[in-house]
Amino acid sequence: MTKSTYITTAIPYVNGAPHVGHALDYLLADVYARYQKEQGNTVRFQTGTDEHGNKIWSKAQSLGVPVEQYVAENSAKFQDFIKKLGVEPTDFIRTSSPDHARRVQLIWEKLKDHIYPAEYEGWYCSGCERFVTDKEHEETGGICPDHQTPYERLSEKNYYFRISDFKTQIKSAIESNELKILPEFRKLEVLKLLETSPDVSISRPKKNLSWGIPVPGDEDQVMYVWIDALANYLTVLGFPEKDISDFWPADVQFVGKDILRFHAIIWPAILLALDLPLPKVILSHGHVLSNGQKMSKSLGNIIDPLEILNKYGLDPFRYFFLRHIDTFADSDFTWEKFDAAYSNELANDLGNLVQRLAVLSNKNSVNLPDFTPTKDEEYISLMDNFEYTKAFDHIWNKIQQINKDINDLAPWSVAKTDPEKAKDILTDLDLRLLDAVVLLKPFLPETANKIAEIFSASSIAIPQPLFPKAK
Numbered sequence: 001m002t003k004s005t006y007i008t009t010a011i012p013y014v015n016g017a018p019h020v021g022h023a024l025d026y027l028l029a030d031v032y033a034r035y036q037k038e039q040g041n042t043v044r045f046q047t048g049t050d051e052h053g054n055k056i057w058s059k060a061q062s063l064g065v066p067v068e069q070y071v072a073e074n075s076a077k078f079q080d081f082i083k084k085l086g087v088e089p090t091d092f093i094r095t096s097s098p099d100h101a102r103r104v105q106l107i108w109e110k111l112k113d114h115i116y117p118a119e120y121e122g123w124y125c126s127g128c129e130r131f132v133t134d135k136e137h138e139e140t141g142g143i144c145p146d147h148q149t150p151y152e153r154l155s156e157k158n159y160y161f162r163i164s165d166f167k168t169q170i171k172s173a174i175e176s177n178e179l180k181i182l183p184e185f186r187k188l189e190v191l192k193l194l195e196t197s198p199d200v201s202i203s204r205p206k207k208n209l210s211w212g213i214p215v216p217g218d219e220d221q222v223m224y225v226w227i228d229a230l231a232n233y234l235t236v237l238g239f240p241e242k243d244i245s246d247f248w249p250a251d252v253q254f255v256g257k258d259i260l261r262f263h264a265i266i267w268p269a270i271l272l273a274l275d276l277p278l279p280k281v282i283l284s285h286g287h288v289l290s291n292g293q294k295m296s297k298s299l300g301n302i303i304d305p306l307e308i309l310n311k312y313g314l315d316p317f318r319y320f321f322l323r324h325i326d327t328f329a330d331s332d333f334t335w336e337k338f339d340a341a342y343s344n345e346l347a348n349d350l351g352n353l354v355q356r357l358a359v360l361s362n363k364n365s366v367n368l369p370d371f372t373p374t375k376d377e378e379y380i381s382l383m384d385n386f387e388y389t390k391a392f393d394h395i396w397n398k399i400q401q402i403n404k405d406i407n408d409l410a411p412w413s414v415a416k417t418d419p420e421k422a423k424d425i426l427t428d429l430d431l432r433l434l435d436a437v438v439l440l441k442p443f444l445p446e447t448a449n450k451i452a453e454i455f456s457a458s459s460i461a462i463p464q465p466l467f468p469k470a471k
């Protein structure tokens, strides 16, 4: 069997409902999965939810709900969200599942040569579930900027994972692009960070963290979230109980910029310790901002993805987040921008074109010949390099050109004197539209299907508008 293309997304914490930021991981991965399938490859595509840790446990406590119930309910919201986004993973992993826990414990055992216990003392924020450096403590005046609570001085026993055993190997893998970090400027950041990366603490005393996977052989210690969470990419495939060579190494792992350091430093170290190959690409995407600012409850600028989906529908959502939210840099969401993209690009450029061509083809009784898409090297190269925004520009240029040609060639007026010539013009324009629409498939599957259906019928009927005025 040839190896499947294995695509992964970060698994979100389930301490709240999904927000638009979470959509980005899913959509970027989904486009790549659909594109790979279009290329004839088999795809394994993991998503899931990260369900352990104090934050989640405290949230459940404060609501008076058993934690198992709380995580199950929230995980279901993410599963529902994925469906609503038209994202079709092959696997959905929950880190609170017994299969995952058992496999993570087996992984821990395999890492043992690189794990050692030590006493840790430092400033800790329980909201962030992490110790901060003395420098960070000083700079913030001792108050966590995210939670507005003072840091506590804590001392505890932790197990540590000896990153230093693998630094040289990780550095050369990243430098040589054996492990490709995208975009390039993030790769440079990671290499810099790697130089000073200390060994990482990977457990907590049970009294400080009860909701997590127990450390095998030490009943007083529970695994800290990162080993548990990162391992999901392997446990979902059955590792170490099953042979995963049909899937691993991952072809691309999508993560947000805030968690790249875990994926580009701790994760490769874990894989090297397990004697597994490194992923081929880790793609770090930017963040979605709301009116130029980070989304936060206190600023009241959180965008509810369901509101967008209800108002505009699925493909307009996918369109905006895949074309106007840059794949690599931070980008801004505003309702004005969304509405402009919907009206000018989807409804005008594409929707009106489809409508005009269908109406004219219907009127002139156009019968399209069998259609075979042309191989578009530029598109393939952009997609292979995850340049989605540019791929969209490339498709849109084609659509604009068809719009221009329909106006210049004016088949409606040609029809008055030369109906056969008008038919030929329309046939050509229809086929060019179909050709462009094939390229849209990974991005806008519903729309691409609808357009293909309209123009594949033996007699082209007049369709409903694809992008009507939004509710």
Ligand code: MSP
Binding pocket: 009, 010, 011, 012, 013, 020, 021, 022, 024, 025, 050, 229, 230, 232, 254, 255, 256, 257, 258, 259, 286, 287, 288, 289, 295
């Ligand atoms: N649970 C960890 C990930 C473990 S992966 C082994 C986590 N969860 S998270 O819920 O905080 O974030 C999940 C994903 O959503 C991350 O890739 C993160 O970067 C992304 N985003 C969270 N907020 C975001 C935006 N505002 N914009 C874009 N992506 C954002 O970290």
